[in-house]
Structure formats: C-alpha cells, structure tokens
Amino acid sequence: MVKQPQLTQPLSTPVTSGDVARHAKVSQSAVSRAFTPGASISAKMREKILKSAVELGYRPNALARAMISGRSGLIAMLVAYLDNQFYPLMLEQISRRLQESGYQVLLFMTDPGDQDEVVSRILQYQVEGIVMASATLSSELATECARTGIPVVLFNRYVSTLPASSVISDNIEGGRMIAKYLVEGGHERIAFMAGAEDSSTNRDREAGFYKGLAERGHTVFERVVGGYSFEGAAKAARQLFGKPDRPDAIFVANDHMAFSVMDVIRHDLGLRIPEDVSVIGYDDVPQAAWKAYDLTTVSQAGSQMIEATTRMLLEQIETSAVRNKAAVFPAELVVRSSARIPRG
Amino acid sequence: MVKQPQLTQPLSTPVTSGDVARHAKVSQSAVSRAFTPGASISAKMREKILKSAVELGYRPNALARAMISGRSGLIAMLVAYLDNQFYPLMLEQISRRLQESGYQVLLFMTDPGDQDEVVSRILQYQVEGIVMASATLSSELATECARTGIPVVLFNRYVSTLPASSVISDNIEGGRMIAKYLVEGGHERIAFMAGAEDSSTNRDREAGFYKGLAERGHTVFERVVGGYSFEGAAKAARQLFGKPDRPDAIFVANDHMAFSVMDVIRHDLGLRIPEDVSVIGYDDVPQAAWKAYDLTTVSQAGSQMIEATTRMLLEQIETSAVRNKAAVFPAELVVRSSARIPRG
DNA sequence: CTGAAAGCGCTTACAG
DNA sequence: CTGAAAGCGCTTACAG
Numbered sequence A, B: 001m002v003k004q005p006q007l008t009q010p011l012s013t014p015v016t017s018g019d020v021a022r023h024a025k026v027s028q029s030a031v032s033r034a035f036t037p038g039a040s041i042s043a044k045m046r047e048k049i050l051k052s053a054v055e056l057g058y059r060p061n062a063l064a065r066a067m068i069s070g071r072s073g074l075i076a077m078l079v080a081y082l083d084n085q086f087y088p089l090m091l092e093q094i095s096r097r098l099q100e101s102g103y104q105v106l107l108f109m110t111d112p113g114d115q116d117e118v119v120s121r122i123l124q125y126q127v128e129g130i131v132m133a134s135a136t137l138s139s140e141l142a143t144e145c146a147r148t149g150i151p152v153v154l155f156n157r158y159v160s161t162l163p164a165s166s167v168i169s170d171n172i173e174g175g176r177m178i179a180k181y182l183v184e185g186g187h188e189r190i191a192f193m194a195g196a197e198d199s200s201t202n203r204d205r206e207a208g209f210y211k212g213l214a215e216r217g218h219t220v221f222e223r224v225v226g227g228y229s230f231e232g233a234a235k236a237a238r239q240l241f242g243k244p245d246r247p248d249a250i251f252v253a254n255d256h257m258a259f260s261v262m263d264v265i266r267h268d269l270g271l272r273i274p275e276d277v278s279v280i281g282y283d284d285v286p287q288a289a290w291k292a293y294d295l296t297t298v299s300q301a302g303s304q305m306i307e308a309t310t311r312m313l314l315e316q317i318e319t320s321a322v323r324n325k326a327a328v329f330p331a332e333l334v335v336r337s338s339a340r341i342p343r344g
Numbered sequence C, D: 001c002t003g004a005a006a007g008c009g010c011t012t013a014c015a016g
Helices: A018-023 A028-034 A044-055 A063-070 A086-100 A112-124 A139-147 A171-186 A198-217 A230-239 A256-266 A302-319 B015-022 B029-035 B043-056 B060-071 B086-100 B112-124 B139-147 B171-184 B199-213 B230-241 B255-268 B302-319
Strands: A075-078 A106-111 A129-133 A153-156 A165-169 A192-194 A222-225 A249-252 A276-280 A297-299 A326-329 A332-334 B076-080 B105-111 B129-132 B154-156 B165-168 B190-192 B224-225 B251-252 B278-281 B297-299 B327-331 B332-334
Touching: A018 A028, A028 A044, A044 A086, A044 A198, A044 B251, A075 A086, A075 B302, A086 A106, A086 A129, A086 A302, A086 B086, A086 B105, A086 B297, A106 A112, A106 A297, A112 A139, A112 A297, A129 A302, A139 A326, A139 B327, A153 A256, A153 A302, A153 B255, A165 A198, A165 A302, A171 A192, A171 A198, A171 A249, A171 A332, A192 A198, A192 A230, A198 A249, A198 B060, A222 A230, A230 A256, A249 A256, A249 B278, A256 A276, B015 B076, B015 B154, B029 B043, B076 B086, B086 B129, B086 B302, B105 B112, B129 B139, B129 B255, B129 B302, B139 B154, B139 B199, B165 B199, B165 B302, B171 B199, B171 B251, B171 B278, B171 B332, B190 B199, B190 B230, B224 B230, B251 B255, B255 B278, B302 B327
Parallel strands: A075 A106, A075 A129, A129 A153, A153 A165, A165 A326, A192 A222, A192 A249, A249 A276, B076 B105, B076 B129, B129 B154, B154 B165, B165 B327, B190 B224, B190 B251, B251 B278
Antiparallel strands: A106 B105, A297 A332, B297 B332
C-alpha cells in the first residue's frame, strides 16, 4: 500500500529552526550553529540536528539570515538586451561562477526609461554587488549604481570617472589591428559602421580603427551608424553599399551587426564577400564561426573577462572596499574568410 | 566651491524606517504605512513622511518586508543553457513582464548534477513562484520543484503527471505540418534529426512528424540524434549526408541544430539547399530569417507563450492555488527557402 | 487616522 | 560546547 503524504505537514513546509530545535531537543541557537560553517558545535550535536532537519525538511531561511547577518548573497545583474549572443553567453557564465561561489543572481532587464526604478529595487533587495553587463546601459545608471556604495563591476564597458571597476578587452588595439589588416589586404575604400554612439566599446573600437588607418596613411572612406541592432545595421548597409562608389571593405563595430551587413551585401545587393567587399566584425560570438558567415573578427577574451568580473566583484564584497580598477584584456584577430587575406 | 559628500552619512545608506520616523516626528508604523499602497494614512502625513524619506534616501528593505509579509517578490527562473537563442529571448521577455508586475527574477543556471542544490536554494530564498524554462531540464528536477508546493510553470516543456502548469506550443501538430509539407514537396527520402531524447518537445515533434508521414503513406527514411547541440547536430549531419544514399529532406528538431545541419550540407559536402536537400527547423528564432539561412521552420507563438507563462504563474501566486493546467498554443509553418515549395 | 507592541526566522555576542 | 536573549527592519492586528 502506498502511503499518502502526511496531511499534517503542508507541502510548502514552513519548518523553522525552532521546529528542528524542539524535535532534536536542543536550543534554537544550536540549530543555527549546525548550519553555520565554522561555528562552534560538537560533531555529535550537529549530527543529531542535521538528522532532525532532514526528517522535517528544514532549510534555513536565506532572507532571515540576510537580515541579521547583513549578507543577502544576492548579486544584481543588469542587462539591456539579449539579441546579441555575446551577452546571454556572458550572463550564463557569470551566473554560473557566482552560483558556485555561493551567490545568487538577481536579474534586472533594464530599459532607458527604467533607471530610477532599477536603482531603487537594487537597493531594496540589499544586493551585495552589481554587475552591469551591457555596452549600452546609460552612464547615468552606472553612476547611480556606483553612488549606492555597493561594489559595482562594469562588464564590457567603462566610465573612467566612476568609483567602479570595469572589465574590458583592449578595444582600441582591436580596432587598430582591424585597420592594419584591411590596409594590408590592399583595400582602398574602407568604411566603418558604428554601434551605439555613446558606448565605450564603440568609442574605443572606432578610435583605434581610425588611428590604425592614420598610421598607414589612410582615412575612413565613409562612416555610418547601425546602433548595435540588426535592423539598424541592415538599413545603414543598404545606404552605404547601394551607391555606385561603394566601399571595398567595412569594419562593423560588432558581430551581431556584421551578420546583418553580410546578408545585405550578398542577398540584397548580389555582391560577393570578400571578392567585392571585405567585412570584419568584433566579439567572435559563436555564430561568427558558422560557415554561412565565417566572419573575420576580433575575439574578446570572454573566459578571462568572466573570471575577472567575478573575482573583482567578490574581492570588493569580501574586503568591503569599493575599487576603481580597470582590467583590460588583449584582443585577438580571428582570421576567417569574410575579409581578403593580405599576401605574405 | 563644490561641497564634499557628508561624511556623517555613509554612502551605502542603511537608513531605516525608524530613522525616517524620527526625522519626520511620527511613529515607525506610520512610515511603514506611507510605503504600503492602500494603507490607512492621511495624505498630509504621507507627504511629510515621503519628504523625509527622500531627504534621508530611505528605501524599504525588501527582505524585512518579505520576512513579515511572507511575500518575497522573488520568482526563480531555471534555465539550462543559453546557446539556443530561443531561450535568452524568452528569458528576457518573461523577466520584463515579471518586473512590470512587481516581481524580481532570481536566476538559476542549472546543470544535470545540480538538482538538489538548486531546489535547496530555491527554498532558502522563499521564492513565490518558479519558471522552468528549458526543454532539457530533467523531469526529476521538475518533480522536486512541484513538490515544494510553490507554484511552478513549465515553459516549453511538460510532465503530465505533475502538479505544475505548463505552457507549450502544439508540437505534435507542428511536426505533422512539416511532414505534410515535405511529402507534398515531392520528397522521397525524408529524415529526422532528434534533439534531446527525453524532452517533451522532441517527443511531440517527432511523434507528430511520424504521424504526418504515416498519414501520407510514408515512413521516416533515417533517424539520427543531435541532442539539441550545434556540434552534436554537425556530427549527426555528416554521418547522415556523407553516404551515397542520402536523404533528400530533413526535419531537424530545432532551428539551432538546423543551422548546423545547413552548414554541413553546404560547406562540408558541397550540396545545395533546397535543390539537393530540403531542411526544415523548429522555433523560428530570429536567425532563421537571416538571409544566409532563410530557414523554413515552425513558429512557436512566443509572445503568447510568454504572456501565458506570467499570467498563469501570477494567478497561482495570488490565489495560493497550485494548478495543473496546460496551455497549448498553435504552431505555424513559416515558409522560407530552405525547403522545396510544393506546387499549386 | 495614528502609535505601541508583537513577531517574521534567523545570527551572534554574552554567560556559563 | 551550549543556551537564553537581543535584535536585524519591517508589517500588522490591536487600541484609542
């Protein structure tokens, strides 16, 4: 005969440390100690308590613990949009790392209009740290977050005037490498498609790119803005390549837009890549390796950036110190077939 | 002269309702009421309190509120992997909807090994509801979540024996439509690539597909397993299409794998799509519309599924009732160019 | 409408 | 090592 679940014990067991204490015939403080690593409690007592806890289905209430200890174990993760695959992958990995370290991620999908609301909620939930993972979140929001005094790490973005750490790759050098590669590939009319004008990633990639062109006696042939969106990039590409005197190469500020640009060049305009136009992106998202695009791009040191983000954040939390350090990781050109390969 | 921040008030303001009460010369309960919608408090008093609160930078402590009210405002969102773009997009939209409704998403990236740990943490954080958003999370995990008595909604997955609601699209009908389309397109050797064997999406899509084939006097030509991963799909595709007697059409259980299959067919094997092989996917992720793939696929009613997920979850939370309803949304064939179009 | 008081479930000095 | 007690910051009956 199958035993029915005991009806006296509701499914959503609100079992407290007091219940366990009574059951194990010990004090409530002892129960607390049994669940606190490093607390002074005898092995015998702990065992007895753990046994009772299992029997009753007890789990410490993390919220109550947070109240008294001042440690919520919560990290706010601010993200703007997940279309660009770079971000979900980073979100996934950073979350996993934080979970492994005993923290839990509170997700904030933020929009430009949200700012005050977001900051307010972050504060209400007593998060111990904040990760801002988006190229496009406004710097006012970053400033507000930094002002809370809660440790902040900006991921793939920086605001130099802020008491917040940031983790980025060397976007300036990345831009330079791309300029070098395109010039050496013999291109004469080299264009640039910007992402979001106010993002540090775009600013640095663009600055490095122009610098690289200048170093080789070139200037940009034409500049358009795609705004880091697929549709924006398509529109800008049609305008740019739809004219008779079109570029023979383009650096697109991220891969996500580069795919859109490639589609327009090939399918709307019937041009060949790289024979008619060379295309280079930035980020090296997994799709860049997909054969249909096989995109030459610059790889951000993703796993190092993830590691640095969690390390810097946890370090700040554990030392109660708010820092303003920037970790910059090297960029690396990943050569595939979407851009003409220089000879030699 | 620029004024320095007051050093007497630390940046991470631990301002409590008591501080506000003292400042506004009212009771602490009054402060609480000023921040509780619908509480009985005079307009004059509320105003005075709100003014003090702003001056001091007070925010109610959500954790303390949760302790006493039993409402944490937290929803656990369980996700397995974010490679397949379908999931980040759903995660983004569901999170936005929950935020708008005043809830906050606690993110759990889960692995097969994690189960007990995940359930334990969910319980510790006193979440009010759980969304399981993954085709591949194990049904034991789903069972464990349902057993907690916390409202659960399975997104894009179901386990019929569970006291949990689920939101899915009509995967059986979707599979049938694909079979019909391929048979009518005149294909003779129609293959199927499965995703994860134990997922309900795969089971239903496969069952519907076979049923559709049978209805038209066909059987599946060959069946391989891609496991819902890009690499798994590539491997299976090489094996399947690398032989002389290869399929002339394939239904791949999701778009994410279909892209991989298309790359292998075109670039590794030099075959044309759809002239040599027709490919159909499932999900209609944004990439399916990218011209390089232009994938014929079945669209899941994403926005309806998102809406239903949040509505069903919030309804269960607000009525304290755990339900076992399944919301099934219609599937729709999206015709693009990766599969031969039937005449007429 | 308002305030004093109890209590949510814990952790952590403080004695013993 | 163990227990009694205070207290984290709130909400919510209970009186007035």
